[in-house]
Amino acid sequence: MSATPTEHPDLAAEQEHLDDLLAVVDEARERLTERLRTAQRRRADIDQPQTLLERDHETHEVAGRLDEFSAAEIGLFFGRIDVDDDEPENPVTDVPGEPALDRRYIGRIGLHTADDEMRTLLMDWRAPLARPFYLATTLHPEGVHVRRHIRTRGRTVTAVADERLSGGDLPPHGEHDGSVAREGALLHAVNRARDRHMHDIVDTIVAEQDRIIREEHRGVTVVQGGPGTGKTAVALHRTAYLLYTWREQLSNTGVLIIGPNPRFLDYISQVLPSLGETGVVLATPGSLLPGVTARPLGAESLTAQEVKGSLEMLEILGQAVRDLQTVPESSLDFLIDGVTVSLTPQIARQARTRARRTRRPHNLARGRFRDAVLDLMRDAMADSIGADPLGGENLLTPADREQLRADLAEESDVAEAVDALWPELTAEEVLAGLYGSRQAVDSAAADYDELTRESLLREDRPDDWTEADAPLLDELAEILGIAGAEEAEAEEAEAEERRRWQSQVDEAQEALDILSGSAYQDLDDGTDAEILMAYDVIDAEQLAERQRVRSSMSTAERAAADRTWAFGHVIVDEAQELSAMAWRMIFRRSPNRWMTLVGDPAQTGSPAGVEDWAGALEPFVKDRWRLHELTVNYRTPSDISDIAARILAEVSPGQEAPACLRETGSGIREFPTTELAEAVARARETADDGLVGVIAAPERVTALQQAHGTDTVLVSDVNGAKGLEFDEVVLVEPVEIADGSPQGLNDLYVAVTRATQGLTLVHDLPVPW
Numbered sequence: 230m231s232a233t234p235t236e237h238p239d240l241a242a243e244q245e246h247l248d249d250l251l252a253v254v255d256e257a258r259e260r261l262t263e264r265l266r267t268a269q270r271r272r273a274d275i276d277q278p279q280t281l282l283e284r285d286h287e288t289h290e291v292a293g294r295l296d297e298f299s300a301a302e303i304g305l306f307f308g309r310i311d312v313d314d315d316e317p318e319n320p321v322t323d324v325p326g327e328p329a330l331d332r333r334y335i336g337r338i339g340l341h342t343a344d345d346e347m348r349t350l351l352m353d354w355r356a357p358l359a360r361p362f363y364l365a366t367t368l369h370p371e372g373v374h375v376r377r378h379i380r381t382r383g384r385t386v387t388a389v390a391d392e393r394l395s396g397g398d399l400p401p402h403g404e405h406d407g408s409v410a411r412e413g414a415l416l417h418a419v420n421r422a423r424d425r426h427m428h429d430i431v432d433t434i435v436a437e438q439d440r441i442i443r444e445e446h447r448g449v450t451v452v453q454g455g456p457g458t459g460k461t462a463v464a465l466h467r468t469a470y471l472l473y474t475w476r477e478q479l480s481n482t483g484v485l486i487i488g489p490n491p492r493f494l495d496y497i498s499q500v501l502p503s504l505g506e507t508g509v510v511l512a513t514p515g516s517l518l519p520g521v522t523a524r525p526l527g528a529e530s531l532t533a534q535e536v537k538g539s540l541e542m543l544e545i546l547g548q549a550v551r552d553l554q555t556v557p558e559s560s561l562d563f564l565i566d567g568v569t570v571s572l573t574p575q576i577a578r579q580a581r582t583r584a585r586r587t588r589r590p591h592n593l594a595r596g597r598f599r600d601a602v603l604d605l606m607r608d609a610m611a612d613s614i615g616a617d618p619l620g621g622e623n624l625l626t627p628a629d630r631e632q633l634r635a636d637l638a639e640e641s642d643v644a645e646a647v648d649a650l651w652p653e654l655t656a657e658e659v660l661a662g663l664y665g666s667r668q669a670v671d672s673a674a675a676d677y678d679e680l681t682r683e684s685l686l687r688e689d690r691p692d693d694w695t696e697a698d699a700p701l702l703d704e705l706a707e708i709l710g711i712a713g714a715e716e717a718e719a720e721e722a723e724a725e726e727r728r729r730w731q732s733q734v735d736e737a738q739e740a741l742d743i744l745s746g747s748a749y750q751d752l753d754d755g756t757d758a759e760i761l762m763a764y765d766v767i768d769a770e771q772l773a774e775r776q777r778v779r780s781s782m783s784t785a786e787r788a789a790a791d792r793t794w795a796f797g798h799v800i801v802d803e804a805q806e807l808s809a810m811a812w813r814m815i816f817r818r819s820p821n822r823w824m825t826l827v828g829d830p831a832q833t834g835s836p837a838g839v840e841d842w843a844g845a846l847e848p849f850v851k852d853r854w855r856l857h858e859l860t861v862n863y864r865t866p867s868d869i870s871d872i873a874a875r876i877l878a879e880v881s882p883g884q885e886a887p888a889c890l891r892e893t894g895s896g897i898r899e900f901p902t903t904e905l906a907e908a909v910a911r912a913r914e915t916a917d918d919g920l921v922g923v924i925a926a927p928e929r930v931t932a933l934q935q936a937h938g939t940d941t942v943l944v945s946d947v948n949g950a951k952g953l954e955f956d957e958v959v960l961v962e963p964v965e966i967a968d969g970s971p972q973g974l975n976d977l978y979v980a981v982t983r984a985t986q987g988l989t990l991v992h993d994l995p996v997p998w
């Protein structure tokens with residue numbers, strides 16, 4: 230009989246090995262903690278922002294490195310492979326008695342000895358040499374002879390199991406083909422009770438997931454798969470992998486992760502820190518714009534969601550801005566030095582045409598409009614006051630005309646009139662102005678039907694933004710050229726910085742001149758000419774560089790505060806929910822088009838969401854995108870998956886349901902609505918310490934929340950439960966969800982697939998499957 234994993238004779242040896250590595254970690258932590266204390270104690274001179282920034286910088290850096298070591302408390306390592314030593318120059322420990330085999334321990338972080346040899350003690354799971362741990366099978370062993378799974382709880386090793394994949398006999402205490410050891414680890418992972426936060430899956434990543442995590446394609450990678458197939462887990466591990474592999478590039482440009490709702494962002498928030506990575510920007514589509522708070526999409530009617538998500542909005546928004554570039558109904562007269570000068574409708578119209586012809590964004594074309602108005606008014610004025618009574622040429626000299634133009638430009642009444650005709654605008658002003666006025670909507674959307682126009686009107690609370698408005702505000706910011714205005718400001722700031730920079734370089738040069746002047750004297754005094762002096766190795770520019778004042782904000786902080794930030798990589802979860810307008814907003818943040826999108830069109834709840842990836846992506850990247858599919862469901866047991874498969878057959882006939890890893894959970898129970906409280910109580914009891922999700926149609930949520938919501942019972946509509954999972958799901962009156970919208974069955978599909986153990990159906994009406 231083979232030994233059970235916990236009886237493995239190497240348990241004690243692995244514990245000893247873990248203790249040794251933990252000692253290395255603890256020592257490094259102690260050193261870093263001391264450095265942190267010293268840095269924090271360091272007195273910074275208020276008058277020298279430089280010293281403050283240096284101190285902040287060091288504190289951030291050391292704190293970040295300390296964060297990496299938190300893996301020690303989660304489980305420093307989880308696996309080991311004895312593998313053919315293909316790269317003998319890489320110093321890793323050999324398998325005792327087998328010099329041709331490397332013994333690689335695989336962990337959440339990498340560790341090596343502090344000496345010159347830098348021998349690898351622990352291999353980061355993302356390192357290329359760790360990869361065979363995930364990919365090796367008996368059919369394709371990838372050079373691996375034995376793979377060991379090591380389970381830990383904090384600092385204690387609790388189980389060890391081996392698989393022999395190639396070469397030699399069975400290991401004395403393990404399973405023959407390895408599947409039991411591997412599946413044991415996997416089942417242990419998927420069966421654990423859920424809490425409010427997702428956990429990393431670094432010890433049990435399967436081969437089809439590994440390939441996506443390490444995908445080298447520099448375009449758009451799309452990951453599609455049914456509910457529970459690990460799309461979110463893969464996206465997060467891919468983030469950690471990319472941050473590790475492209476550290477330098479991504480630490481300057483940042484990674485943006487977009488998820489469907491704030492609860493989801495909280496749910497995934499611990500995964501990257503547990504893998505030693507912090508500093509990514511997490512956002513929902515509604516929270517991407519700095520300074521804008523948006524309510525969930527569900528706050529909009531379905532028609533409004535559809536209209537606001539469609540590309541027709543480009544025309545409507547463009548027209549809304551054009552409607553604010555006005556022409557007066559009659560002439561505006563100004564008295565200048567006793568002469569009446571008119572800004573006629575014709576002048577305004579002509580100036581508007583000239584400004585529009587520049588094709589510059591509205592705010593950046595204002596200068597052109599003003600110039601044109603002044604030129605045209607000057608011409609009219611010159612024609613009238615300089616006219617030769619005898620019919621000859623105009624009597625004004627070019628200098629006189631110039632003076633007239635300057636006089637006009639100084640007139641505040643004229644400036645005000647010009648501003649009113651072509652005002653400086655913000656995106657919020659334009660959109661609120663549109664939603665708040667029937668006349669504005671009728672004009673901007675004149676070519677659209679009444680239903681479209683009606684859905685845009687929001688007269689009582691025009692600036693109460695929803696997630697459907699965020700892409701429109703972003704689009705308007707582009708049409709208005711706020712980005713350009715910011716650029717102009719940035720250019721100005723840069724010029725100022727260059728001026729300061731030059732003065733620092735000059736100062737530094739002066740310092741070097743003094744230094745070299747005294748050096749000549751020193752040399753005259755017989756100093757060895759071979760000794761390098763400061764002025765030999767640094768020039769003035771370098772010296773100034775050292776003193777340069779930099780922002781102490783991290784990349785993530787700067788990126789989150791900047792609407793126009795170009796992220797190095799963008800990840801979108803539940804990408805099927807994005808409307809055509811939302812895609813434009815997201816792609817704007819990814820000028821290099823290096824993205825990972827995960828989603829499942831069968832789960833689309835938004836009427837403006839994705840029907841097929843090609844349609845959504847090709848306008849932006851043509852064919853530079855690759856599709857990967859995940860096929861195994863790690864979440865729902867097979868009885869619940871059967872229900873899901875029946876709904877899927879309605880939603881997406883012909884689409885195959887994912888294979889189910891788990892046979893059984895706690896089962897399916899049914900209650901009438903009069904016994905709702907009892908149903909929730911039973912689910913809580915069954916979930917034990919785990920989480921219960923009560924999912925219902927939006928109209929029921931508030932009352933249910935008041936009656937049943939607790940720390941471990943989360944009440945939500947389907948939108949709010951997207952991407953989440955619960956040990957037990959209580960689904961209230963499913964038919965209400967199905968009938969709630971044209972995407973109702975998709976919503977129901979999402980709702981039933983949130984459960985990891987059991988599903989309780991509370992209903993009086995027949996279930997719709």
Ligand SMILES: Nc1ncnc2c1ncn2[C@@H]1O[C@H](COP(=O)(O)OP(=O)(O)OP(=O)(O)O)[C@@H](O)[C@H]1O
Binds near residue numbers: 428429430456864952
């Ligand atoms: N290789 C794995 N090892 C252990 N657990 C895994 C593995 N892959 C996925 N899981 C677990 O399966 C569950 C579902 O994963 P995840 O939430 O990433 O799926 P999803 O495809 O994003 O689902 P949905 O589309 O329904 O939101 C999570 O608890 C995740 O940790």
